[in-house]
Amino acid sequence: MKPSLAKASTADRENSTLRQQCNALSEQLGRVLLSVPAIGRLLANTTTISSEDLLLTTEEVQEAALRTIWLAHYYALARDLGVLPELAVAQAERWGSTAPPEEVLHRCAADVARRLREYTQGPGTTSQQQAAADAAAPATTDSPDGLPTSRTRACVADIVELERASRRLEALQVPSQCRGALAQVAQEEAMQPAILSLDALDDLDDPARGSYLPLEPVVPLPAAAAAEIAFCTAWLTYMWGRAALAGIQPQVSLEQAEQWAGRMGKAAQLQDFGDVNDSLQELALYGIEELLWKER
Template identity: 25%
Template sequence: MFDVSEVHASKHEMNSDYLGRYQSLTFEISVSSIGEGASLEANHLSRKEAALQQREAALKAAAQTHDGRNVKIATLRLEEETSKDEAASALEQLHEAECEIKFLRTMTQRMILSQEEMEEVVLKRCWLARYWNLCVQHGIHPEIAASKYEYWSSLAPLPLEVVLSAGQKAKEESSAEERDKVSHDLNQLPGEGKIDSMILVEKGMRELASLKVEDAVVLAMAQHRRISDEMKLTVDAQNLLETCELSQEEAQDVAFKQAWLMYFWRRAKNHGLEQDIAEERLQSWITSSARSPTPHDAVDVERGLMELRKLGIENQLWEETRKAVDPDSYNFRMTADSDM
């Protein structure tokens, strides 16, 4: 016979067991659901993380590409600036080179004589060769005369002929082409075109003047035709007149100096120097050169040479010819003088 209490106890145990199992199942289901949810969330998060990583990688790639472009642009800009600097530097160097070339060209021009200046150099060499030769002949400055004559005659072997020819050409109005033709043969001589040739002859002319060579030569030639007082008392008037005529050597010297004066006064007239007297002086020397030289002419040529030096005709001619050779330097000098 069944005990009711046992039956109820048994039902209670069964109920408790079902309840425990239900709760356990419910917990497991809940845990399982939570696990599945967590797994889904984890997967979702993982996808999000992957997407973020991809986006981050893309952003990094884009940033790197952008940075690369910036670097390339910066490099191009740097190269552009460098090219500009190099171009500016090249232009500056070109300008400096042009200035240097202009300076060298100007200096070269200053160092080269004009046709007219070259002619003057040769004529002054002729003057030096002639008077040192006369020194040798008359025993003037014997310690140096021979060597001086040897040097200058090597540069001007026919001094009398050359100066007389220049004087003859100065008698006629000549064009620039004709004057250049006169100077053509002078260019064939070495060193004619350099300014040191002019400097050298000027030094020679100053040395001649400081030693008073011309005066000594004139005096020596006059002594050769000096007549004693006894001869003056015994000869008649006609013979006395003849004895007072110039010797051939003296006549040549007068003709030489007349040609010299015609040459320089012709140049002075052509350049418009001493306009109040240049034409008159030129015509006067042309007229006097047309007759045989007299003692009076000998005195006149000495006065003429003194006037030429006093007026500084040679220096004025040098200034005029330098204008054509170096106008910039001349204009600068004139401006500087006017500002003083």
């Protein structure tokens, strides 16, 4: 009897330990679902979950990679501009070490723009349109879809981490602060010709100088500001284009996607900063990213 009692006691302890582990895992999963509602709904509709269910599809890996690029881009920009330096330096190093090059975003945006043209106009495109798309998408030596092959085995945990990091980035208003700083510098440089023209008013009474003001030259954006507009243009083209192709908010998405696809490869202007901010706010207003997840 004693051996049987000992075995029963051991079995009870093992069962108790297993129950505790299951309860702990259940609590952890609950916290994950609360932090990422879209994934919560996905898993809530799944009766059984295997390890393969938690792996991401190729398309999901692509979007995870692009989100990593977004985080690396803005933390690096914040570091360079002195925005939240105590945080930006460490985060720029963290995300920069895992993010693909930004050319991947431009390549993905050009691909979505091409698919959008085929969707709205048919497979035939003009050589001018194709040349513009090629110019807007720098060449990359990565895999055919533009993603580094070492990142193809990703899972839901990666999405959870990216979601939390993205929410933190937005809560701290890092992207808007960076764009605001770049726009301010660009505006100050654009004002210089106007200031010089006003100074020239003092010379209008001088017969030797004539009675006209010199034409103001077109001032290109500083390199950093132009690069930011190009980055945001690619991002907006990709997000709105994916939404339009998926039939999400079709009227708004198609209009926005065509607008930003048409701007790819074109010279940036100061007023583009305002357009970028407006379009990003609309993305958030319509919940485009979450709706894209629901479509899977």
